[in-house]
Amino acid sequence: MASVRLESITKCFDDKVALSQLDLEIEDQEFFVLLGHTGAGKTTTLRCIAGLEKLDQGDIYFDNQPMTELDPASRDVAFVFQSHILYPHLTAFENMAFPLWPRKLPEIEVKRRVQDVAEMLHIEHLLWRKPAQLSGGETQRVGLGRAMVRRPRVFLMDEPISNLDAKLRAEMRTEIKWRQKQLGITTLYVTHDQIEAMSMADRVAILDQGKIMQIGTPIEVYNQPANIFVAGFIGNPSMNLMTCRLSESNGEIYGQLIGHLQVALPETIARKGIAREEVWLGIHPENLVIHPQEEDNTIVVEVHNYEALGAETIVDVNLGLDETDQRVTMKCRIPPDQQVRVGQTVWLELQACSIFDRDTGQAIKSV
Amino acid sequence: MPTRRNFSYYLSRFSILLVVLIYLIPIYWIIVTSLKYGSDISAPFPKFFFKITFENYQKLFASKYFSQLLNSIIIGFTSTILAVGIGTLSAYAFSRFKIAGEDDLLFFILSTRMLPPIVVVIPIYLMYTVLKLRDTHFGLILLYTTFNLSFAVWLMKGFIDEIPKEYEDAALVDGYTRFQAFIKVVLPQASTGIAATAVFCLITAWNEFAFALVLTEVGGKAVTAPPSIVSATGKTGYDWGKVAAGTFIFLVPVAIFTFLVRKHLLRGVTFGAIKK
Incomplete structure (x- = not known):
């Protein structure tokens, strides 16, 4: 020993x-x-x-x-x-x-x-x-x-x-x-x-x-x-990673994902990144909630595919196309009793996320 | 359908038998010749039924043949052991360590086999005369070891390359030295390769004729069996009965050795063709 x-x-x-x-x-x-x-x-x-x-x-x-x-x-x-x-x-x-x-x-x-x-x-x-x-x-x-x-x-x-x-x-x-x-x-x-x-x-x-x-x-x-690197490695499925532009309006901080799609970020997290214009957004699949109807602070997406694994269901949602015409998808982990079908329009709520520096890829811990 | 399969089965068996028989004709010829009287041997039409005699073998016993056969055994087996031993060690080094100019060295070792040995027989004769190595056991052992070494290195390197390095790493971590790991882990797993290499080396050394003839004196102390058989001239030309008897006895030791390691030999000759 x-x-x-x-x-x-x-x-x-x-x-x-x-x-x-x-x-x-x-x-x-x-x-x-x-x-x-x-x-x-x-x-x-x-x-x-x-x-x-x-x-x-x-x-x-x-x-x-x-x-x-x-x-x-x-x-x-x-x-x-x-x-x-x-x-x-x-x-x-x-x-x-x-x-x-x-x-x-x-x-x-x-x-x-x-x-x-x-x-x-x-x-x-x-x-x-x-x-x-x-x-x-x-x-x-x-x-x-x-x-x-x-x-x-x-x-x-x-x-x-x-x-x-x-x-x-x-x-x-x-x-x-x-x-x-x-x-x-x-x-x-x-x-x-x-x-x-x-x-x-x-x-x-x-x-x-x-x-x-x-x-x-x-x-x-x-x-x-x-x-x-760690964010993309750990977890099955691992964190959803995408670049996003930060903006502030009416005291809320928004992350602009693609095109006009923007999502309100938890303030404690977003405050750290506000000094930077663009950051990497990392979201664990279980921190995305799928709603069948529109609610506050949700974005509209389409169900691209889903895997019913028994204890949980992993849903691929389609956010749209980015500037280079690549399809942008995110993985969400939802309870097995929640029903979805391919092609369905749903509303996505972001509950928690991490942000990383756009250039170095390091987690942003403080302002 | 079964009849057709039977037919092809018998056909293949018959073909094999035929080929084996053709291959065995010289052996048969030697055996019967060694058992014939001189007059039967030189009969214009080969005699298939003849009176058996052991006089040829008696003549052999009376001559120096058995001491020369013993020379063959000493020289053949010693040079084989040396070539395989040194070859295995250097093959291990080539296989496991980084050696500066490894490829060039390996090619150089192989290149010693590219020249027909007979080309160097005169220089070696002169060298051996100066070094007083002519007609000595040591001289022939040294020569045969050298010839076989390149072959042994290349063949053994192939076999050792196939043994995963992890086995030795594990032994090293477990408290063994590199040499102990070689003895305890590498050698047992290379036994097949060692046996195959040994057979090839032994046969080469055993059958070698040109150097054995040139580098020994007639009736000298280091004469091996092959030149001795040739020198079995009687007063009226060749004594074919004695030649045949000597040849037959000459075949026996190497046949026994090959038989003993036949399983390994099969793996040795198909080496590279079969992947585990």
């Missing part, structure tokens, strides 16, 4: 910068998720922490002990890979015992530890099988067990469950999070799936092009995205 600190680490591959000046602090026993698209530098970060990649700049500390110069074997971390998790030529037992062998433990202790972990993960009956005879979920379980027998200071997991089918993935999410809390081992978990990040993380860092976009609890990054 350890806290992990990265101080302005930089890593380049040939001419390509994979990580640039990354700072990160992970607390002891924390479940920390690195979230980002493919190529954002998530896996590189993990590999640097494990010592599999040499840093070009910066330092890594575990509990304030410098790790930067240590080889992977001396860092006492366990790495769970996305694929090729188990050695095909060894049985499940041997795979789990593999990390214990170089530690020169007595044979009986190795056996006991593997048995204990196998019992915990309910895989005792699989121990004598070769990886080829294990299903995807079983392989992941054995792989997890392999990481657990060592009782390392830090778990590093690189998309460990993204190769599984959806149902199994949901099961393993719960399982991994529960085990982590039970063992209390600091964990860095890499994923491109924001649902995994939201459901498992104590805190999450969103990465893009080797830079950190935001760090916070899942709720923080959802409710207060630091920039339009």
Whole structure:
């Protein structure tokens, strides 16, 4: 168990910068998720922490002990890979015992530890099988067990469950999070799936092009995205993002969406942006309410499409065409009992929104 | 329909049998020749029924042939082990590490195979004379290892490239050194490739004739089987019975070895054609 600190680490591959000046602090026993698209530098970060990649700049500390110069074997971390998790030529037992062998433990202790972990993960009956005879979920379980027998200071997991089918993935999410809390081992978990990040993380860092976009609890990054990248990434569906011009009349602040379409913005939010002429408007789908008749502060739109998902309905509404003749749509999340049909004219009410700087894309927090 | 399928089935079986028989004719010829008396061998019309004799084999036992066969075994297997061992290590380095001028180096290694070996036989003869390596086991082992190395490097690189890097990364993180990871993780998974490479290297070294002939003395201590068979001249020209007996015995060790690793060999020769 350890806290992990990265101080302005930089890593380049040939001419390509994979990580640039990354700072990160992970607390002891924390479940920390690195979230980002493919190529954002998530896996590189993990590999640097494990010592599999040499840093070009910066330092890594575990509990304030410098790790930067240590080889992977001396860092006492366990790495769970996305694929090729188990050695095909060894049985499940041997795979789990593999990390214990170089530690020169007595044979009986190795056996006991593997048995204990196998019992915990309910895989005792699989121990004598070769990886080829294990299903995807079983392989992941054995792989997890392999990481657990060592009782390392830090778990590093690189998309460990993204190769599984959806149902199994949901099961393993719960399982991994529960085990982590039970063992209390600091964990860095890499994923491109924001649902995994939201459901498992104590805190999450969103990465893009080797830079950190935001760090916070899942709720923080959802409710207060630091920039339009995070806003467009988090949530399913994610925030509706569009540029809008701000104007003031009769003491109310309006956001002009497209053409003549304008919407009254909540004042506390809009005040922050009024100094700027144009901003990015970010609206969570659940903050848009659909009314069948015209009401105060609503705009008229047309239902373009809807997905009845059972617990909720996601409605695509059509706002019209923008200057470049592109159709502008927004996604709204409405209760499942509210009926809509394609082509219907409805009135949209905006209940809350975030605004971002037009040029930098950063959230506007104060005037 | 079943009759037609049966017909094509029998036809294919018959064709296979025919091809196998044609391929086996030289082997048959060698075996029967080795069991014939001299007069039967030189009979103008081949005799299919003849009196069996083991005198050719007795003659072989009386000669130096078996010590020369032993030379072949020592030189062939040692050079194979060296070529595959060094080849696997360097293939691993080429596969896993960034090496300056990697492509050029690999091409250079391959280019040593582009020249027919016979072209360099005279320079090597002169070099070996100066270095006093002529007619030594070490000299031939060195030469065969060198010849086979380029082949071993290229073949093994292909096999090692196929082994995912994650396996070693996991071992490194788990507390193994790079070399331990190589032994415990890479080698077991490369066993198929190693076996296939070893068969090819052994056959090349085993059958090599030109250098073995030029670089050894007649009746010398490092003469291998192939030149020894050729030198089996009797007083009245070639003693074909002895040649046939020597050839047959010469085939046995490599046939046994190939048989032992036949499963790997199939994967080796179809390498690249089948993707897992």
